[in-house]
Amino acid sequence: MKEDFPNFSLGPDEYLKPKRQKTEETRFAQLSDDELDHLIEGAQAKSTKYATNYAVSVFKEWALARGIDENIGGKTKEELNKNLRLFYAEAKNKDGGNYSRSTLLGFRNGIERFLNYPPFKKGIHIATDPAFQQSNQMLDAKLKNMKQQGEESVKHKPCIENEDLRRLKESAVMSPSTPQGLLNNMWLHITLYFCCWGREGQRNLKKSSFVILQEENGKRYATMAHDEAVKIIKEFERQHPKL
Numbered sequence: 102m103k104e105d106f107p108n109f110s111l112g113p114d115e116y117l118k119p120k121r122q123k124t125e126e127t128r129f130a131q132l133s134d135d136e137l138d139h140l141i142e143g144a145q146a147k148s149t150k151y152a153t154n155y156a157v158s159v160f161k162e163w164a165l166a167r168g169i170d171e172n173i174g175g176k177t178k179e180e181l182n183k184n185l186r187l188f189y190a191e192a193k194n195k196d197g198g199n200y201s202r203s204t205l206l207g208f209r210n211g212i213e214r215f216l217n218y219p220p221f222k223k224g225i226h227i228a229t230d231p232a233f234q235q236s237n238q239m240l241d242a243k244l245k246n247m248k249q250q251g252e253e254s255v256k257h258k259p260c261i262e263n264e265d266l267r268r269l270k271e272s273a274v275m276s277p278s279t280p281q282g283l284l285n286n287m288w289l290h291i292t293l294y295f296c297c298w299g300r301e302g303q304r305n306l307k308k309s310s311f312v313i314l315q316e317e318n319g320k321r322y323a324t325m326a327h328d329e330a331v332k333i334i335k336e337f338e339r340q341h342p343k344l
Contacts (some may be wrong), residue, residue: 135210153211179232182233190239210228295325
């Protein structure tokens with residue numbers, strides 16, 4: 102029987118190199134740029150998408166009325182800064198009055214999100230970038246003027262009536278005997294007693310965000326850890342700079 106001998110014409114390194122085995126398709130996904138962008142866009146909450154679209158639509162409506170190019174994504178920083186300076190000063194609601202402070206700040210945040218998400222992905226920070234100093238100064242002046250005129254105050258929604266709150270707590274959807282009911286119950290009470298700033302920061306809350314203390318009479322109660330509370334408030338102020 103003919104024996105198979107090594108091919109000594111090959112170098113030692115080549116001979117000792119392990120043969121590649123044919124492998125099955127990789128278990129890792131291979132995503133296109135469009136699919137990656139879709140993942141990023143899908144991570145946004147519906148309310149955030151609505152706020153972004155609203156800010157952009159109002160800007161475009163103003164630009165058309167002003168005879169200005171409405172293509173936000175095609176503008177340079179200099180062009181956008183110039184446009185925003187006028188927009189902040191001239192923007193009016195459908196009744197002809199000024200938008201609220203939170204709405205005006207929301208316009209800036211919404212336009213920034215629009216430019217930073219696909220398809221533009223510009224990575225700009227309108228609130229802090231020196232390139233937008235003039236438009237930010239105008240927004241600052243507009244808000245201060247509104248405050249002087251008594252128009253700056255935020256209009257809060259009416260509080261939940263005690264009877265409605267009692268019925269809500271007694272509802273089956275708040276029952277801690279089911280996983281979903283327990284989740285709803287905890288969310289309601291955390292929102293009522295700890296998240297006075299609104300929904301901002303709720304996603305960052307952890308078990309370590311709270312501590313259990315004891316009163317002199319022996320009753321135990323939950324409160325927010327001081328460091329965690331300060332951190333969340335600072336993060337809220339960073340996202341909503343006071344002008």
